[in-house]
Amino acid sequence: MTATPSQPDTPTGGRTPCGVTVRRGSALRDALTLALLPLPLLLAAVPAAFAGGGTKRWFGGRGESQRADAQAAKDAAAAAFYELDTAQRDLRISVETIGAVDPSPAARRAQEEFVALGQRIDDVSHFYIEAVDAHDLDRDDLEASVASQARTQLTRAKDDLVRVRQELDRFQRGLAPLLDQAETQLARLAPAVERARQALLAASQALDTAREAGLRADDLAARLAALGPELTKLNQGAGQHGVQETLHRADQVLRDAEAIRAEAERLPERAAEIDRRLVSLRTRAQALTTRASQVEPVLSELRRRFSAACWQDLQPVPQQAAESVQQAEAKLREARTAREAQRWPDATALLSTVRSLLNSTDEAVSAAGDRLRRLNEVAEDPQQEVERTRFAIRDAQRLAMAGRHTPDPRHAGPLDASVARLDRALAGLEGRHPDYWHFLTETEAVRTTVAEVVSHIREERGAG
Template identity: 55%
Template sequence: MRAGSTRGYAGRVAAELLVMPVAVVGVLAAVAGSFTGPGGGGTRPWWRRGEDGQRAAALAARDAAQEAFYELDSAQRELELAVETVRAAGDGASVRQALADFQDLSGRINQVTVAYLAALDSVDLEAAELAPGAAAQARQQLEQAKRELAAKQTELTGFLQRLQPLVRHAEAQLVRVAPAVEQAKRALLAAGGALEAVRAAGLGADDLAARLAELRPELTRLNEGAARHGVADTLRRAEDVGRRAAAILADAEQRPERAREIDRRVASLRTRVQALETRAGTVEPTLSELRRRFSADCWQDLQRVPQQVTQAGQAAQGKLAEAARARDEQRWADAATALATVRALLETADGSVAAVADRLRRLTEAERDPQAEVQRARFALRDAQRLAMAGRQAPDPRHAGPLDAAVERLDRAVASLAAAGRHPDYWRFLTELDGVRATAAEVVELIRGQHGRS
């Protein structure tokens, strides 16, 4: 019954009061009062007052469900952050299982959320008019949605607690990322500075620049961070970038010093080549004196020394030029090889020049006093013989045999020199005596080695 019909009914009752008995009027007045509010202003049906109570209960259920939804959403955001932390830190079996469990839980939470939203939209509790029983139905649906939301929050909270060990491990890993990335960036910066220093020194650095350019994509990935590439990959990348940048830095820092070192060695060896050319000028006069004073057997093996020294000097000059070109082109290994060849050529040539001068000296000494050479050889033999007999009644045949042969060799050399007449072969004489002394030295070394082992 609407309000207008109530007022019409009350008017008719008032008109009829004039003809009805007082008792009836009282009953009718009481009945009419049941349609009038406390202020006497209007009427409100009893069934409408019941619907208002249902609407209020439904609104309260809606507020409670909304609160449960907000709490679940907040907890889900916290869990998602924890899961992203775990996902970024690694991909082990425990991590993969945790991610799978999270996906399953998220799916079930989404189902509950959909049910809550459906309950929220099922009845417009703010509408002026509600169908009979709509508020009660909405309240039941919203209360069920609240229970399901609360249950999922409890499940989510438990999952988050079980995830904490993985979260703590992931956070410990993530703590390492920033310093590692920063260190890699500093290494790249230092390598770039060293590259510029190489160029400033007038040296080529295209290969260094190319190696540095290869690291730029890696730097981009480092800047994208562990959230995109994972902690393990980011740490490996940072280590690789740092190591490669350090190698570039070391190479760049060494290049100016390598260039200076090669320059010093080239200059030193060039001085030695010039000194060799000066000394080579003494070879021919020395050979002339050998030819004049001694027999051909004493100097014939030295005839090609002047030519050999000249060729060695020319080859050394060519290798020096080759080393200088390699230095300018930063072919350090080639430069070092060329310089080693120059040194070997010079040592051989120096040895040949010295051999000519030494031959004349020794031949002159043997010509002046051959007995002095003989005495030196005999002294070496006697020293070896005394050592061979030390603590023995008879010498070891391994020692006595070589020493006896050396004594005979010495005697033959002395006899040959005496029988040579006016042009003795002093070089053969000296060679034989050198052999005698070498034999004595070998026996002494053998005896000492045996004593050391015993």
């Protein structure tokens, strides 16, 4: 504040001899003291006079060195703490990755070791934080001994942090194989889930195409709808269901969806194939009806020319053929109804039944004509059948003696019995009414026995 002329000059305020207004108290005394000091002392005192009130305690020499050393130890410990914290965070991600993917004992041990290592990290970190909090290195009145103590504690904290960081590095190196395997599994995860989704989409599109062609495909639609919950779980991700389970689910959904798509794409062809089989089997049934009507004349000739033993087993053929054809035609009508209702599995099964009925009927009808043909041939020249059988026996005997002076009894016995059996069959043709059918079945049985002996000989020699 500026003094007015009416103010008296007092010890606490007033004008200087130069007419400058001065403040009361210590500021005036300080100024007067400076004015009375010799010049060298005045220059030394000037910085203190402009300190703005109060003074700062300054260290010199060893004190400042101790503060600097303590600060350097603090900075080094802070750097070690930061590096350890960063390494621990990075490693935690790796361990969690392994835990999410790998359920093996090795992975569980790695997680347990990481927990124990984390406890040691917490211990050294706690010591570091306590050392930092215990010492304020920026204090004006910091003692040299306190700075030295701070440097010692912070250096120890830094050493502990570095030591545990080295343990962390060693653990990380040992974790590399497990981490590589886990990352490989994770690398499979996203593509596997995407393939499953695309397969479901393709199956849905194939069903739409089939419906546009007039094919309902209700069973395929139901199978596709059943995969909906699985898709929901895939969308929820491995975080909720685990990597291994998600991979397995993606593979299963992929297979099921691809099967649905393939069947949906084949539906038009399947329908056309069933239509063709319906026509073909109906034509075949009609043809068998005609052929079955021709069996009776064949049987009549067999009864007239040969003994009863040659044709008795064929007597039921005409009736059985007629019944089988009727059954086949009834199944064909059921198959047509199933096809119109688009019950494809039922239609396919019924057509298979029709085919089996017609095959057995065809064999029975053909057997009558084949019996007559073979009986005619053997009645005209039985020696041809005998020679055919004797040739098979001699060929087997040569094979049995190859590289041997005497035959193996296991081979010689059946071959000798076959010769005797053939002779008996030939002798059975003598008389007024020879059983040519018995003769033919006996020669065929002999050839079958000989073929079995030959097969055994070759198997033994191949093994030797």
